[in-house]
Amino acid sequence: MTESEYRAREGISRSELWKISESPEKFKYLKEHPETPTPALIFGAAAHKYLLEPDAWDGEFAVAPILDRRTKEGKAQYAEWLDKVIGREIISGEDYDTIRAMADVANEISFVRKLLAGEKETPLFWADELTGELCKVRLDCVTMVGDKPVIVDYKTTSDASTDGFMRSAIKYGYDFQAAMYSEGYKANFGTTPTFVFIAQEKSAPYAVNILQADDVFIKRGYDIFRQLIGTYHDCKTTGNWWGYLGPYNVINNLALPAWLAKEIE
DSSP: OOHHHHHHSSSBOHHHHHHTTTOHHHHHHHHHSOOOOOHHHHHHHHHHHHHHOGGGGGGTEEEOOOOOTTSHHHHHHHHHHHHHTTTSEEEOHHHHHHHHHHHHHHHTOHHHHHHTTSEEEEEEEEEOTTTOOEEEEEEEEEEEETTEEEEEEEEEESOOSHHHHHHHHHHHTHHHHHHHHHHHHHHHHSOOOEEEEEEEESSTTOOEEEEEOOHHHHHHHHHHHHHHHHHHHHHHHHOOOOOTTTTTTOOOOOOOOHHHHTTTO
């Protein structure tokens, strides 16, 4: 299944559901007014594709030629090149060199090669048992280790150390992602998988870390999933896509965080 086919299928995705954590109001607005992918997102997607499916990389991405677009000739050459790569994301030659170097480093690690030996880009669809809402996820890779399924997710990051990646995990909801992906796998196959992140830094020497999500990590993520899918269901049912004032328009109390309040006591 292609990316466009997956996006066209009914169901709420992990990235969409995570936006509700900011507010249902923002989720609804972004759903109706899709954002243009940032250079950082394009880089991450390109690195992801190059490591997981290098043979298919050219079908989705293109490396910008070195041309002087300040000149009439350069502008014409660039316009001609753009016509040939319509539908593909464009990255710079510098970013392309970085992506290839990152893949070379990752592929030198035997654990990485083994973890990424399974089925790539696996789409899963299911109806949430408690709310009935249709959900969908697309797994980077599923590899069988013995008789145990392992979901593998590749992340590019500025800090792949265990403590640094944990900070990113909390900020960007990677625990929620691991739980939702695991829930989708269990709903489809009746088995609870192991979840592993491969984290790689985007600057030399492109250090790699492999991190297995433990039970507490997944449990916290599942609690967040239940909260967000419940909020999504309630907003759909009531038509009330509330913002920062909450579903009942209540004024918020501005209080100091506990650690700072102790200094005043």
